[in-house]
Amino acid sequence: MQIDNNQLLRFSTAGSVDDGKSTLIGRLLYDSKSIFEDQLLAVENTSKRKGYESIDLALFTDGLREEREQGITIDVAYRYFTTPGRKFIIADTPGHIQYTRNMITGASSADAIIILIDARTGVIEQTKRHTFLASLLQIQHLIICINKMDLVDYSKEVFEKIREDYEQMASTLSIKKSHFIPISALLGDNVVNKSAFMLWYEGAPLLEILESLPVGSGNNEHYAVEARFPVQTVIRPQREGYIDYRGYAGRVASGIFRKGDEITVLPSRLKSKIKRIDTFDAELNEAFSQMSVCITLEDDIDVGRGDMIVLSNHQPRCAQEFDVMLCWLGNHTFRPGSKFIIMQANNEQTVIIKEVVYKININTFERDLNDKTLNMNDIAKVTIKSAKPLMLDAYAGNKVTGSLILIDEATRGTVAGAMVL
Structure with a gap:
């Protein structure tokens, strides 16, 4: 399939804390020569002030001073760049479990998602959570980057073991296509250029894969x-x-x-x-x-x-009671009977969560029919009842009319994101 060079690819990053997401994006920008001279100079100066011997690549995405000082990404950082092969929008999201809401924000409009795994630790809980959310969000392409391969002597055995563990973990999810790449974001192995230390890897580097992905975001x-x-x-x-x-x-x-x-x-x-x-x-x-x-x-x-x-010949469902898959983002525990404001497209209605049908065990992906509580980052199927009818499509068929958010009526804070079933 020939890719239109002007076709835009939106992709997001996900992973646990310190898996190297910001460094990976920095490496992509740096090695593809997609950084302006003034940006490069600013990052070089900041790296020197921090006492680093080389450029801190993460600074290309960690734009807020507080984040730079802590060495973490808190908000979603968006970056735009172009290569001879394609135009890109990147959403670099935080890895901390309490910022899962930011990961959902960054990934909700993505055509592809890069999930980073530390080669030293393998598949962990955040890997499972982000993979499950990517499946729920119907993201077309998953790219699994096994990072920090330089710290495990570029071992093919380590890479294959993590790949096997991940495939086994994700086998029950509706994931269309996954790519696995062994990389070192810090040193640039298999990011833009092929690695001289992993000749056993026969696939393409990350940028080449990103440039070749078919996506449904064109004008048709x-x-x-x-x-x-x-x-x-x-x-x-x-x-x-x-x-x-x-x-x-x-x-x-x-x-x-x-x-x-x-x-x-x-x-x-x-x-x-x-x-x-x-x-x-x-x-x-x-x-x-x-x-x-x-x-x-x-x-x-x-x-x-x-x-x-x-x-008139293709109408959505109008309903006051319907089921959704919901990710609870509130800092407090869900209280049965609480009222929320639901926002869907330009429609706002008062709703209640009538029932928690089941919760997802994020480690096994099994359904827990007994636990009816919702705490931060819990994923569950719930039944919602609204004051007036809402116009709904299944999220799998229409991401705009099939997605919604819940806002706490008292605090006006967003407490959940949901996808209509």
């Missing part, structure tokens, strides 16, 4: 999913000549809309046809995913923020 992706348009606001200009204009503004979440399409407004189920599709400076014949537009209809029907415009 809107044909593959159902058309969804969450309404953000109603436009009614009062200037002369526009007094009768009533448009519904928002961003196309998925699919494609055309003038003349028969549509249904949910949850009211009122029907009409698309009369116009406008942007700030032009009228369009069609609008597709990620485009911000204003849609006008042939009929004067009641449409407001939080409603969803869909094609």
